[in-house]
Amino acid sequence: MAKNISFLTLSFLSLIFTFDTFGQEAKATFIDARELTLVGKIYHKGPFYHRLDTAAIPDLPKAVKVLATHAAGLAITFQTSSSKISAKWCTSSGVPTDNMTGLAFEGMDLYIKRNDRWQYAGVARPKSHNCNEAEIVANMAPGNKTCLLFLPTYDETISLQIGVDAGATISPATHPFKKNIVVYGSSIVQGASASRPGLSYPARLSRETGLNFINLGFSGNAKMETEVANLVSDLSMDALILDCVPNPSPEEVLARTTNFVTTIRKKHPKIPIIAIQSIAREKGNFDTQVASRVSLKNNYFETEIKKLQKHDQNLYLIYADGLLGDDQEGTTDGIHPNDLGFDRMLHKVRPMILKIFRSYEI
Incomplete structure (x- = not known):
C-alpha cells in the first residue's frame, strides 16, 4: 500500500509540473526570432x-517604399528538439484584400527538413489584424528538426517570437540556400494569390533548387523606374529574373526596358538576366481590351529584349505561352495565379532557369 501511495504521489507531482492549474498544458518557452x-x-x-532599408534609398517611389516593408519571401530558419512549435507575432493593421487568404496576407507557414526535402508542417493562423498567437505543429516525434518559417507575404511584420517546449533546444540554423538570385516583379512575384506564404513561386524555387531566390515583388508597382533600376544594380547578385511586365503600361514597357537592363549591365556585365513575359490575364478570355493590352506589352517587351540580345549573350527571354496552362483554371481573379497556376508556372520556368544557370555554374 505504501508503495502504491508513493507511486500515486510521484504521478501527481509529475502532473503538476506538466500542467498549469485547471489542467492547462504548461506554456511554451518563446525566443525572439531575431x-x-x-x-x-x-x-x-x-x-x-523589411526587405530593403528604404531609409537609405530616399528617391524610391513612395509605393515601392511601403511595399518593401512587407516580409514577402523572408523566412526564419532554426533547429529545435521541441515536440511542438508555436508563434507570437504582430503585423500592421492591414486587412487582407479580396483575392488573398488571411494566411498568405498576415499568417505564416512552416516547413521542416525531412529526407533532404522541405516538407510542409503547419500554419500560423491569424485571428486578428494586429497581434496573434498560434500553435503551428504539435505531437512531433523526438529528435532535432531543421525548420523554415515563412513570414507574412503582404503585411509588415513588426515582431515575432517562436515558442518551443520548456526545456527544448532552439538555435539558429545554417542558411539553407546558396547564391543570390534576385526576382524583380509585380504582385505575382510578391505572392498574390498563393494560399500561403511558402507557395509563392520564389519561395518554392528556393526550397526546390537550394538557391537563394530574393523576392523583390512590388504589388502593382514593378514599373522599371530608373530609381528602382539603380537600386537593383547595386545589389550583390549572381543572377536576375525580370518578371515585371504586368504592371507598366505598354508605353512604359517600350520606353523603360532597355534602360532598366543596361543600368543593371553597367555593374553586372556577365550575370544571366532572365526576362519573363506577362502571364496571359484570364480576364482577357472575353474582355478584348485586356487581351489586347497584355499582348501589346508582351510584344513590346520581346522587341526590346531581342534588340538587347544582339549585343548581350547573357540575356534570356521566357515566353508567356502556357505559363498558366490552357484551361483557364489557373488564377484566383483572372489576373493573379492561384496555387495551381503557380505550379504550372514552375513546371515551365524552373527547368529553363536551371538549364541557364548550369552554364554559369550557379
Whole structure:
C-alpha cells in the first residue's frame, strides 16, 4: 500500500509540473526570432523584417517604399528538439484584400527538413489584424528538426517570437540556400494569390533548387523606374529574373526596358538576366481590351529584349505561352495565379532557369 501511495504521489507531482492549474498544458518557452537566422534578405540593414532599408534609398517611389516593408519571401530558419512549435507575432493593421487568404496576407507557414526535402508542417493562423498567437505543429516525434518559417507575404511584420517546449533546444540554423538570385516583379512575384506564404513561386524555387531566390515583388508597382533600376544594380547578385511586365503600361514597357537592363549591365556585365513575359490575364478570355493590352506589352517587351540580345549573350527571354496552362483554371481573379497556376508556372520556368544557370555554374 505504501508503495502504491508513493507511486500515486510521484504521478501527481509529475502532473503538476506538466500542467498549469485547471489542467492547462504548461506554456511554451518563446525566443525572439531575431536571435535566429533570417533568410531571403540580401542586405541585413534597416528594420529586421523589411526587405530593403528604404531609409537609405530616399528617391524610391513612395509605393515601392511601403511595399518593401512587407516580409514577402523572408523566412526564419532554426533547429529545435521541441515536440511542438508555436508563434507570437504582430503585423500592421492591414486587412487582407479580396483575392488573398488571411494566411498568405498576415499568417505564416512552416516547413521542416525531412529526407533532404522541405516538407510542409503547419500554419500560423491569424485571428486578428494586429497581434496573434498560434500553435503551428504539435505531437512531433523526438529528435532535432531543421525548420523554415515563412513570414507574412503582404503585411509588415513588426515582431515575432517562436515558442518551443520548456526545456527544448532552439538555435539558429545554417542558411539553407546558396547564391543570390534576385526576382524583380509585380504582385505575382510578391505572392498574390498563393494560399500561403511558402507557395509563392520564389519561395518554392528556393526550397526546390537550394538557391537563394530574393523576392523583390512590388504589388502593382514593378514599373522599371530608373530609381528602382539603380537600386537593383547595386545589389550583390549572381543572377536576375525580370518578371515585371504586368504592371507598366505598354508605353512604359517600350520606353523603360532597355534602360532598366543596361543600368543593371553597367555593374553586372556577365550575370544571366532572365526576362519573363506577362502571364496571359484570364480576364482577357472575353474582355478584348485586356487581351489586347497584355499582348501589346508582351510584344513590346520581346522587341526590346531581342534588340538587347544582339549585343548581350547573357540575356534570356521566357515566353508567356502556357505559363498558366490552357484551361483557364489557373488564377484566383483572372489576373493573379492561384496555387495551381503557380505550379504550372514552375513546371515551365524552373527547368529553363536551371538549364541557364548550369552554364554559369550557379
